[in-house]
Amino acid sequence: xxxxxxxxxxxxxxxxxxxxxxxxxxxxxxxxxxxxxxxxxxxxxxxxxxxxxxxxxxxxxxxxxxxxxxxxxxxxxxxxxxxxxxxxxxxxxxxxxxxxxxxxxxxxxxxxxxxxxxxxxxxxxxxxxxxxxxxxxxxxxxxxxxxxxxxxxxxxxxxxxxxxxxxxxxxxxxxxxxxxxxxxxxxxxxxxxxxxxxxxxxxxxxxxxxxxxxxxxxxxxxxxxxxxxxxxxxxxxxxxxxxxxxxxxxxxxxxxxxxxxxxxx
Amino acid sequence: xxxxxxxxxxxxxxxxxxxxxxxxxxxxxxxxxxxxxxxxxxxxxxxxxxxxxxxxxxxxxxxxxxxxxxxxxxxxxxxxxxxxxxxxxxxxxxxxxxxxxxxxxxxxxxxxxxxxxxxxxxxxxxxxxxxxxxxxxxxxxxxxxxxxxxxxxxxxxxxxxxxxxxxxxxxxxxxxxxxxxxxxxxxxxxxxxxxxxxxxxxx
Ligand SMILES: [Zn+2]
Numbered sequence: 001x002x003x004x005x006x007x008x009x010x011x012x013x014x015x016x017x018x019x020x021x022x023x024x025x026x027x028x029x030x031x032x033x034x035x036x037x038x039x040x041x042x043x044x045x046x047x048x049x050x051x052x053x054x055x056x057x058x059x060x061x062x063x064x065x066x067x068x069x070x071x072x073x074x075x076x077x078x079x080x081x082x083x084x085x086x087x088x089x090x091x092x093x094x095x096x097x098x099x100x101x102x103x104x105x106x107x108x109x110x111x112x113x114x115x116x117x118x119x120x121x122x123x124x125x126x127x128x129x130x131x132x133x134x135x136x137x138x139x140x141x142x143x144x145x146x147x148x149x150x151x152x153x154x155x156x157x158x159x160x161x162x163x164x165x166x167x168x169x170x171x172x173x174x175x176x177x178x179x180x181x182x183x184x185x186x187x188x189x190x191x192x193x194x195x196x197x198x199x200x201x202x203x204x205x206x207x208x209x210x211x212x213x214x215x216x217x218x219x220x221x222x223x224x225x226x227x228x229x230x231x232x233x234x235x236x237x238x239x240x241x242x243x244x245x246x247x248x249x250x251x252x253x254x255x256x257x258x259x260x261x262x263x264x265x
Numbered sequence: 266x267x268x269x270x271x272x273x274x275x276x277x278x279x280x281x282x283x284x285x286x287x288x289x290x291x292x293x294x295x296x297x298x299x300x301x302x303x304x305x306x307x308x309x310x311x312x313x314x315x316x317x318x319x320x321x322x323x324x325x326x327x328x329x330x331x332x333x334x335x336x337x338x339x340x341x342x343x344x345x346x347x348x349x350x351x352x353x354x355x356x357x358x359x360x361x362x363x364x365x366x367x368x369x370x371x372x373x374x375x376x377x378x379x380x381x382x383x384x385x386x387x388x389x390x391x392x393x394x395x396x397x398x399x400x401x402x403x404x405x406x407x408x409x410x411x412x413x414x415x416x417x418x419x420x421x422x423x424x425x426x427x428x429x430x431x432x433x434x435x436x437x438x439x440x441x442x443x444x445x446x447x448x449x450x451x452x453x454x455x456x457x458x459x460x461x462x463x464x465x466x467x468x
Contacts, residue, residue, distance in 0.1 A: 023431070023446045026453075051454055058453030061406045061460055062425035070303035071317055078295050078321050082328040083288075 011040035018048045025052075026059055276341045284332055295324060298342075301427065302349050308422050309353050311411045319356060323349050339436055346429070346437040350419060357415050409459040417452035424449050 018041055024030050025038055042052040282290035302323050307316035326348055334344055410418060423429045423437065424445075435442045 019447065019450060020443065022450050051450075054454040054457040055450055056453075057460070058421075058455070058457035059425055061456060062410070062421055062453065065308065065403060065406055065410075065426060067300070067304055067426075068307050068313075070300055070320070071313070074303065074317060074320060075292075075295055075299055078299065078324045079292060081321055081325060082291065082295075085325070085328060 011037045011044065013037055013041040015045065015048055018042070018045070019051070022052065022055055026056060273336065273340060277336050280331065280334065280336075280341070291328070294327070298345055299324070301342075302345065305346070305349055305422060305427060306353065308407070308410060308426055309415075309418060310356065311407055315356070319349075319352055322352055326352065340433070343429075343433050343436045346423065346427075346433075347439070350437060353419065354415070405460065405463055406456075409456050409463065412459055413452055413455055417448050417455060420445060420448035421452035421456065425453075 018038070021030065021038065025035065030038060042049050279290050279293055283294060299320060303316050303320045306319040306323075307313060310316055310319065323345070327345060330348075334341065410421070413421070419438065420434065423434045424431075429437070431442045431445050434445045438445065
């Protein structure tokens with residue numbers, strides 16, 4: 001074995017310098033005579049040659065990694081948690097929409113309104129806690145299990161944020177968020193049933209309240225098929241699905257060769 | 266002292282609003298940085314759950330210490346990166362799962378021969394379509410990345426995935442630029458060796 005490059009410095013470059021400048025070469029910031037000398041050293045030196053090939057292959061492999069999609073509830077979970085640290089800020093975030101129930105209504109407005117009219121009688125005059133209770137009630141009536149929402153922060157302090165954030169995100173981003181989409185689909189289908197009943201019984205408002213709910217409950221079964229196809233894949237919201245779209249750029253055979261080069265020397 | 270760019274001035278304004286109690290400014294900060302932090306954490310830990318938890322922790326820490334951020338002393342992104350990195354170090358120390366790869370100079374050990382990759386790839390795969398192949402490659406690279414020592418791992422993540430320059434990385438990691446470069450070199454070469462080994466195993 002001879003390491004002539006190590007001491008003599010092939011092409012006027014010491015191995016130590018080669019290592020120091022390797023990153024620059026791969027960045028493309030080296031040019032001209034300097035680059036030629038560098039390449040010459042790589043070709044002649046048994047240590048630096050493989051090093052160069054491997055570093056290049058490693059860099060390409062790393063750069064082939066695609067950016068992953070953060071979970072959609074990440075932002076509002078963060079804000080919910082930091083809001084808990086600073087109640088003043090939480091109040092501020094809550095301000096634009098008057099009450100929690102108001103926010104819930106906006107969130108599910110198109111389908112929820114007829115039902116809300118029945119449930120949110122003025123005499124109920126809800127506190128936040130009450131409103132949360134009613135939310136569970138509405139969801140239960142709608143056939144949505146609370147366990148379906150396990151990724152969503154359901155603490156009353158957090159739901160303030162959750163409701164408003166989700167409202168903002170509904171149109172565009174909710175599509176990608178599995179928990180939400182399932183929630184919305186279930187809610188929507190249940191609500192369509194309930195809406196029908198509620199509209200039918202609009203005339204005798206209060207009395208028909210219970211009937212409407214019963215009907216809604218009876219119709220739970222056929223509705224199970226109304227989920228979006230494929231949405232019962234639990235990993236849907238996770239970033240890995242995105243990676244399918246990536247294009248493979250680095251070449252593994254090149255790396256194998258790099259490895260072999262290293263061995264021959 | 267860093268030259269005040271338009272971006273850093275905008276950042277400064279948002280931070281000022283946030284410190285003044287403007288909740289929407291805080292939301293803006295969270296929105297503009299969560300993706301980046303999540304990706305750093307995901308690539309470092311290899312776990313979506315850990316990345317989610319860690320990203321939340323990072324923001325809680327940012328929130329609590331925002332008033333200590335000094336615009337004169339560096340870019341906000343670098344400051345956030347340092348914070349993320351420190352939490353990753355804590356996380357790494359706490360979790361024992363990575364201890365095998367702790368020694369960065371050790372030759373790849375026997376556990377590497379464990380058929381982790383083989384499990385995911387069917388034996389009889391005549392022509393897997395490009396998408397599947399790409400996904401497998403992503404998995405392979407991520408698994409190799411997981412085997413790098415934390416020092417090398419963070420260096421290549423910040424350079425090759427986050428596209429930070431050496432200066433920024435040196436600032437974020439609080440080590441000299443020369444050290445950053447040599448860690449990046451070693452991280453890349455080590456990764457290529459791990460990959461070529463895996464590749465030969467699978468094929
Ligand atoms: Zn050399």
